[in-house]
Amino acid sequence: MTPGLERLSVHEFVRMELPLDAFLRACAAAGVGRVALLRANVEAYGVDRAASLLGELGLAVSSYSSLGYWTTGCTHEGVPWSHADNLRVLDDAVRLGAPLAVLGPGPLGDRDLNGARRRIAAGIAELWPHAAERGLRLAVEPLHPMFCPERSVVTSLKLALDLVEPAPTDVAGVAVDSYHVWWDPQLDAQLRRARERLFAVHVDDFILPLPAGGRRRGLMGEGCIDLAGFRAAVETLGYRGPYEVEVLNEELSALPPESAVARIADSYRSFAGV
């Protein structure tokens, strides 16, 4: 691993169209030592093959996404997503050496937002003992409210913390992504509340103005988020874990994989001052 990049983890979401091995080799070639992996791509490649390749390339896994899917209408190959599916994903996380599994609580399947959130609370209550049993931690990641109907009904850090609060602090926590939470007037107060439940931090920027037909997520420094302030806030709270970079945008997607990862590493260096 290249010195200075110890705390960088590149999220597979950046280039999710690549087969797993192409993504992992691009990361290793760029001197990156950690990756965050996506279930679909790992399953397509094979979990044990993935674990072997990670070992071969000397890559550690910072987190594995996603499981949960508790809201109305969540399916897996046409059948409702089940508790057994969640247990299988936890087992896979263990095989990959991931210390953390990130929840995808579920989109809004109908108009019942409060009902969806109650189902998620019940799902976490059922799941966390199985994570604890396996030595794994679980994180809820609040998404930007603009993704509320399609991707997740967990729209604020406060709600994410409310949802994990009944579970032990060393098992259930949150993943906080600057792009998803930067606008939140309660961000500082809720970060302080999170403290030991802050299991993962994602860094990226909110691009201004909206690119024509494009995505608003950019590399650190490309947008309007005060990322120096965000980094200072989480470091002050004692966060010493990885910074996952999960930027999905047209410009990065158009680059050869190794160049995309190298650009991420450059952006991370400016962000982290390393």
Place this chain on the structure above:
Amino acid sequence: MTPGLERLSVHEFVRMELPLDAFLRACAAAGVGRVALLRANVEAYGVDRAASLLGELGLAVSSYSSLGYWTTGCTHEGVPWSHADNLRVLDDAVRLGAPLAVLGPGPLGDRDLNGARRRIAAGIAELWPHAAERGLRLAVEPLHPMFCPERSVVTSLKLALDLVEPAPTDVAGVAVDSYHVWWDPQLDAQLRRARERLFAVHVDDFILPLPAGGRRRGLMGEGCIDLAGFRAAVETLGYRGPYEVEVLNEELSALPPESAVARIADSYRSFAGV
């Protein structure tokens, strides 16, 4: 005014490309009795002429937007927007017979989100006595967080209430738009907190899925918001004011003005059960 439409107010934002008189005549022809007006269009038409035409057509003004513009970089014809500009807009609201002036606190002019919010708090503190002197009320409208950099740094109902809290309850309050706040896990609690400060309610829907290249704002019933629940919540709190409809989307914009207003009236009838 057509019976049943007493509490409907059509917001000029729906057809802001029309000259003021064309918009007002379309509303009157559709049996609508109230409108919410936009400063730019009123000023282009002339404030006194607008007041006369409103009288002629028997239309009442529910609110007048916008003033404020306290964040970095807000200008009016190239010069910084000033306190004198705000006083002029308040005077115009009085001439139009509007009981309520809606604040446009300002976009994010730099990366200092907390600084922008402090300037808005100071601006409201300076402005509300002038509104009170004129018998006017002021409302802060939280906008959806996806509009945070470009349109407003007031991204939640809680923040809007925090900002108006130092001012008297009968002068400074909030305008709550279902499209902007529906995702908020604290919506019910903050509506209860707002109570007598709930000066205006806007109704519209969040369209799912995202129309190709289109806007996500739709008429009531076209999207995923539980509007029956939203209406019940504000009525239970004692809200008896107008429901402003402020839907800006491609489909409505393509209709002849009178048909657009008639569609809004139909959607309002279903929403209100009248």
